Every structure is written in C-alpha cells, then in structure tokens.
Amino acid sequence: xxxxxxxxxxxxxxxxxxxxxxxxxxxxxxxxxxxxxxxxxxxxxxxxxxxxxxxxxxxxxxxxxxxxxxxxxxxxxxxxxxxxxxxxxxxxxxxxxxxxxxxxxxxxxxxxxxxxxxxxxxxxxxxxxxxxxxxxxxxxxxxx
Numbered sequence: 001x002x003x004x005x006x007x008x009x010x011x012x013x014x015x016x017x018x019x020x021x022x023x024x025x026x027x028x029x030x031x032x033x034x035x036x037x038x039x040x041x042x043x044x045x046x047x048x049x050x051x052x053x054x055x056x057x058x059x060x061x062x063x064x065x066x067x068x069x070x071x072x073x074x075x076x077x078x079x080x081x082x083x084x085x086x087x088x089x090x091x092x093x094x095x096x097x098x099x100x101x102x103x104x105x106x107x108x109x110x111x112x113x114x115x116x117x118x119x120x121x122x123x124x125x126x127x128x129x130x131x132x133x134x135x136x137x138x139x140x141x142x143x144x
Contacts, residue, residue, distance in 0.1 A: 018118065064081050089109060
C-alpha cells in the first residue's frame with residue numbers, strides 16, 4: 001500500500017471512530033441522561049450556564065459526531081469538538097488527575113487531540129468534504 005492510501009485509510013479510520021464516539025456521547029446526553037439530567041450534572045460539576053450549555057454540547061456531540069463520520073465540514077466541526085474537550089478538561093476533569101476511572105482527563109485529552117488532528121488535516125479523500133469542496137481551485141477546498 002502506498003503512502004497516499006495509508007494516509008487516506010488512517011484519516012478515514014480516525015474520523016469514523018472519533019465521530020462514532022462523539023455521536024455516542026451526544027446520544028447518551030439526550031437519551032440516557034436526558035437533557036434535564038445533563039443540565040443538572042453540568043451544574044453540579046460547575047459548568048457555566050448549564051441550562052444552555054448542556055443542550056448545546058449534546059447537540060454538538062451528536063450532530064458533530066455524525067458529521068465527522070460522513071466527513072462533512074470536518075475542519076470546522078472537529079475544531080468545535082476540540083474546544084469542547086478543552087472546556088471539559090479545564091472545567092471538570094483536570095483536578096481529578098489523569099485516569100478516567102477517577103474522573104480524570106485521559107479520555108477528553110485523547111478525544112480533543114484526535115479532534116484537533118482532524119481540524120488540522122481535514123477529512124481526507126473518502127468524505128463528503130472531498131466530494132463537495134475538493135475540486136482544484138475551489139475557494140472552499142480548504143475545508144476538504
């Protein structure tokens with residue numbers, strides 16, 4: 001397999017798995033915990049404006065995860081998800097140390113780093129972005 005195919009495969013695998021995980025977390029906030037429960041949990045954790053931030057974050061994670069799976073608006077969505085993870089790291093997880101089993105930041109750090117990597121590299125060849133914006137000379141090609 002040549003370098004181009006390896007890069008395409010790696011980017012696609014990263015994007016789809018990261019999208020799945022974010023979508024799962026968003027789905028969990030809507031359906032398992034409910035938005036009211038997520039708002040209460042956010043308030044208890046000290047997240048500012050929990051009544052507004054909980055549905056916004058749940059929506060970003062669910063819709064953003066689906067967008068990543070498809071490779072749609074990947075750079076923008078991935079950047080927003082990276083900022084989301086920085087917020088989770090600073091506001092909730094940093095004080096608990098590294099390990100997730102103690103409420104630590106290992107998962108949010110990994111998710112944030114993966115999202116940042118996609119924000120920097122883009123969706124790759126196997127994506128909606130490539131189909132819509134990947135044409136040479138397109139002013140929106142930077143999104144691909």
